[in-house]
Amino acid sequence: LSRDLESQRDKPCQTLDGHRLPLWVNTGLMVDVVRSLEQGAEGVGLYRTEVPFLLRDRFPSEEEQRQIYREQLQAFAPKPVTMRTLDIGGDKALPYFPIEEDNPFLGWRGIRVTLDHPEIFLAQVRAMLKANAGLGNLRIMLPMVSNISELEEALSLIQRSHDEIRQEGLDGELPPIGVMVEVPSAVYQARALARRVDFLSVGSNDLTQYLLAVDRNNSRVADLYHSFHPAVLQALYAVARAGHSEGKSVGICGELAGDPLGAVLLLGMGYNMLSMNATSLHKVKKAVRNVTLVETREVLDEVMLMEDAGQVVLRLERLMAERG
Ligand code: PEP
Numbered sequence: 001l002s003r004d005l006e007s008q009r010d011k012p013c014q015t016l017d018g019h020r021l022p023l024w025v026n027t028g029l030m031v032d033v034v035r036s037l038e039q040g041a042e043g044v045g046l047y048r049t050e051v052p053f054l055l056r057d058r059f060p061s062e063e064e065q066r067q068i069y070r071e072q073l074q075a076f077a078p079k080p081v082t083m084r085t086l087d088i089g090g091d092k093a094l095p096y097f098p099i100e101e102d103n104p105f106l107g108w109r110g111i112r113v114t115l116d117h118p119e120i121f122l123a124q125v126r127a128m129l130k131a132n133a134g135l136g137n138l139r140i141m142l143p144m145v146s147n148i149s150e151l152e153e154a155l156s157l158i159q160r161s162h163d164e165i166r167q168e169g170l171d172g173e174l175p176p177i178g179v180m181v182e183v184p185s186a187v188y189q190a191r192a193l194a195r196r197v198d199f200l201s202v203g204s205n206d207l208t209q210y211l212l213a214v215d216r217n218n219s220r221v222a223d224l225y226h227s228f229h230p231a232v233l234q235a236l237y238a239v240a241r242a243g244h245s246e247g248k249s250v251g252i253c254g255e256l257a258g259d260p261l262g263a264v265l266l267l268g269m270g271y272n273m274l275s276m277n278a279t280s281l282h283k284v285k286k287a288v289r290n291v292t293l294v295e296t297r298e299v300l301d302e303v304m305l306m307e308d309a310g311q312v313v314l315r316l317e318r319l320m321a322e323r324g
Pocket residue numbers: 046048087182202203204205206207253254255
């Protein structure tokens with residue numbers, strides 16, 4: 001670590017006018033945990049549970065999962081850890097659970113798979129709830145929700161797991177539950193989603209892909225994948241307003257949160273938390289500590305009138321340059 005970055009670590013992430021913006025991390029492996037703690041993460045905004053599933057040659061049992069999740073929760077306790085239920089399909093295939101489709105990103109992915117296989121979902125949620133016993137820092141998050149009915153089905157399975165666990169003698173409150181907003185339909189239904197859960201978290205990687213119809217992994221169209229595309233910004237802003245109008249916390253866990261230009265824009269939109277790779281924490285904190293909330297809102301108002309991503313980036317770069 002450079003000295004500059006090291007000195008940043010213990011400072012709060014807050015703007016020049018005193019607005020706090022918690023920075024959380026995305027994790028998957030235990031090494032991410034160590035790095036995140038070293039760098040002062042305030043919580044985990046996305047623990048990708050598919051990572052331990054990808055490292056095996058069969059589905060981990062409920063007990064194996066409990067141990068893996070316990071390690072994550074324990075490492076961060078009492079800081080919150082947001083565990084996302086299995087998000088396979090799309091570009092993430094388990095070798096022991098092949099999914100072959102012509103359009104995997106529009107196919108059987110995330111919550112669609114686990115609602116069709118409730119035994120996978122139930123075992124996972126039970127393992128999470130058991131791992132949380134005596135700690136209480138678990139949050140559960142649902143990926144790829146595109147219909148209210150999927151959310152309701154998932155919520156009732158979570159409730160069922162919780163009831164079962166209690167009958168088995170383990171107590172503990174139902175943890176906060178959130179939904180990822182990462183497909184366009186969820187943007188339009190963000191209020192209805194927010195009403196049913198404790199928090200929203202935008203998956204900007206997928207949301208950008210689906211809004212712009214650009215495969216996030218296809219290098220041939222990579223120059224069309226614009227995180228600052230005005231349509232993406234409209235969606236991000238709409239989700240923040242929708243969540244807040246229902247009194248819910250709204251965060252983001254896509255790559256945009258780890259981009260200092262994105263972070264200051266999200267700050268202006270009122271995002272309550274940004275979750276990113278541990279390696280981005282310092283540069284984002286530095287950017288946030290360099291601006292006022294008031295000026296990010298002013299720049300946001302300007303940027304929301306712009307018609308192309310290039311202009312938006314230039315305006316944000318100018319803000320950062322003015323601040324040195
Ligand atoms: C996202 O889509 O932005 C996200 C955080 O999830 P993943 O990258 O795992 O799809």
